[in-house]
Amino acid sequence: MADVSLRNVSKAFGDTEAIKDLTLSISDGEFVVLLGPTGAGKTTLLRLVAGLERPDSGSIVIDGRDVTKLEPAWRDVAFVFQQYSLYPHLTVAENLAFPLRSPARKLTEDEIRMRVAEVAKLVRIDHKLGNKSTRLSGGEMQRVAIGRALVRKPAIYLMDEPLSSLDAKLRGDLRLELKRIQAELGATMLYVTHDQIEAMTMADRIGILAEGRLVQMGTPREIYTEPANLHVAARLGQPAINLLPADLIADAAAPTGTKTIGARTEHLTIRRAENGHAHGTVDWVEHLGDQNHLHLTVGNRKLVTLTDPDSLFKKGDRVTIQLRAPLYFDGAGNRIAG
Ligand SMILES: Nc1ncnc2c1ncn2[C@@H]1O[C@H](COP(=O)(O)OP(=O)(O)OP(=O)(O)O)[C@@H](O)[C@H]1O
Ligand SMILES: [Mg+2]
Incomplete structure (x- = not known):
């Protein structure tokens, strides 16, 4: 795992300034949740860290290495996308094994099988390893998608609202599991969501993202009790302030x-x-x-x-x-x- 920082990063799509002069540091082993409404720039920010987008200006540093101009494959990040993105023709076990099969890794079949079993247990899908991934419930698919990221040990895990398509009960369960897994692995995690409960319950620090800007950064308690402004105050609290x-x-x-x-x-x-x-x-x-x-x-x-x-x-x-x-x-x- 590693520390990650973004320095004065901006990204526009035509006239839309999706990310505006954003500076953010994530420590090794830290769970940072960025909270923002739809269109705030959450997915764009993760894509910038992953290398799927290039910033117009600013730099991105992972583990002391400037990766701003590096291709995604060289950045050592694992991404869980907003929508399910499993390989439908593969079984759960094959989906989980997929990231380990890259020629660069040179793992033996035994090593792969062991790692898959370990992760399947972690995300509690070990009883469905033989299933085709299309023959799973939504919650199970999402657990496989999370497991497929966890199977590697990258510098940072990027998670794009991985729980948003699930029902309330499952979302609650997986929230706790993700937090447990992150703590167990000592993983560095950048997780984006529009769900204040996810931010409050999982984050070591919350960043409030609004219209491409990072408005405030702090512990959940700081953000809740000492919001910088009305916008931040209105984002947290049930019922709303x-x-x-x-x-x-x-x-x-x-x-x-x-x-x-x-x-x-x-x-x-x-x-x-x-x-x-x-x-x-x-x-x-x-x-x-x-x-x-x-x-x-x-x-x-x-x-x-x-x-x-x-x-x-x-x-x-x-x-x-x-x-x-x-x-x-x-x-x-x-x-x-x-
Ligand atoms: N490839 C693109 N081309 C043009 N505009 C884009 C592109 N990607 C994102 N945008 C715009 O950038 C802004 C931020 O989009 P982004 O997808 O990062 O938001 P988000 O916070 O992830 O929203 P949501 O919660 O709906 O997923 C939006 O105004 C969006 O329309
Ligand atoms: Mg998004």
């Missing part, structure tokens, strides 16, 4: 220059207004099983927060709202330390 005009709910602690207050569930204390003053009204209570979403109207704004399922709020209740150390943003959308 409530962004409110500074004067909607009185907050004596708001620093001067505050234009917007960012209030997540943990920043809000909601109480039923016994009599007299209320800030807002309960619109509805959404039951999710282990918790409830409480939907409120405050002035002309809608707010969503979590409550525990035993809370007795109901539609029409008038409530008071207290803010506890929320996030503050200035007129340009940048966070002001509270």
Whole structure:
């Protein structure tokens, strides 16, 4: 495994600037997740590292070696693509063995068989080694695709939303497995996704990608508690952070220059207004099983927060709202330390 860095990398397709002056360092053995919406430049970034695209400017260094002008084959990366990309006519075992059969490797059949068995076990597909890859469920195919990358020990693994086509249960399981595998192998991993849960649960560090720019980089906790701006704050948190005009709910602690207050569930204390003053009204209570979403109207704004399922709020209740150390943003959308 190795450390990887991108220095001032830019890439345009015609008028579309897909990656803009992006600088990023990944340490040996680190799991970095880039989080961004569709079109943010995630796939382009991975293709640049893999050598499937050439940057217009900037450089890419893998394990101390400038690979900017090297062909993909010489970069020592393994790529898991956004869509399944198995060889349909081959069995699971043959798919897994494929990257090991390159003439450059000179592995014996025994060595290949051992490595395939090892990886099949790792991604829990060892019971299907003889199956044709078309005769697998979506989740199994994706496990083979991940296994086919893991069968090699490259400088870095590049993963392009490998779990996005799977159902929620399987996605949850594979998320944990990938994290376990990465830790076991001490693998350097650059993983891109639009799924905030994947980013929060797997990453050593998260990078927030927006319109080809790396907006902020930090540990999941840093990104969540100290977002640089409104954009980053809105990317993380379930339900999404409530962004409110500074004067909607009185907050004596708001620093001067505050234009917007960012209030997540943990920043809000909601109480039923016994009599007299209320800030807002309960619109509805959404039951999710282990918790409830409480939907409120405050002035002309809608707010969503979590409550525990035993809370007795109901539609029409008038409530008071207290803010506890929320996030503050200035007129340009940048966070002001509270
Ligand atoms: N080969 C190409 N030719 C022209 N434009 C491209 C090409 N590849 C990507 N783009 C454009 O570059 C931008 C970034 O695309 P990219 O595929 O990297 O986004 P993404 O973050 O992976 O999105 P998604 O989440 O939908 O996969 C988009 O505006 C896209 O239309
Ligand atoms: Mg993509």
